[in-house]
Amino acid sequence: MYLTSKEVHELTENLCAHFEQIVFLMDCYTVLAAKLSKYKNPINDVGVTEVYGIDNPELFQHGEFVYVKEHVMTPQKYIDELTGIEKYIFGKLYAGSFSKKLYRLFEYRKV
Numbered sequence: 001m002y003l004t005s006k007e008v009h010e011l012t013e014n015l016c017a018h019f020e021q022i023v024f025l026m027d028c029y030t031v032l033a034a035k036l037s038k039y040k041n042p043i044n045d046v047g048v049t050e051v052y053g054i055d056n057p058e059l060f061q062h063g064e065f066v067y068v069k070e071h072v073m074t075p076q077k078y079i080d081e082l083t084g085i086e087k088y089i090f091g092k093l094y095a096g097s098f099s100k101k102l103y104r105l106f107e108y109r110k111v
Contacts, residue, residue, distance in 0.1 A: 001029040001037075001051040005059060012065050012108070022065070022110035027073070029053040033102040057106040064110045071105040 003011070008026075015022055029037065034053030037043065043051070054060075057067045074095040082090055092098060 001034060001053065002048065004052055005054070008060055009062065012060060013062065016063065016065050016110050019110070022108070024065075024108040025071070025105065026060075026108065027103065027105045030100075030102055030104060031055050036102075054104070054106075057104070057108075060108065065108055066111055068107040068109050071107060073099060073103055073105055 012024065015024070029051060031053035034051045037051050041048075041051075057070065061067050072095065074090070076095070079087060079091045079095050
């Protein structure tokens with residue numbers, strides 16, 4: 001969320017040039033979350049003034065660097081360890097469709 005699309009692209013190009021194999025996990029804001037973060041976000045307290053979001057993970061593919069899949073931020077097995085209202089709230093806010101509208105976890109590889 002701190003790098004522009006161009007900066008992420010340059011980073012991954014440099015990684016590909018330097019390493020023979022790469023597995024790259026990137027957690028990121030969605031475009032919606034980036035817009036909402038301007039109003040109330042703890043990162044604002046440390047001087048962050050611009051954040052970036054991504055909705056299309058294929059945007060960062062290039063050459064040998066390819067998008068593999070999206071991972072869930074919170075696996076169901078951990079939610080299942082909770083009980084009662086905590087399980088319900090956590091499942092809805094941090095593992096359900098609401099959280100996917102805000103945060104994503106993408107996997108890329110150099111092939």
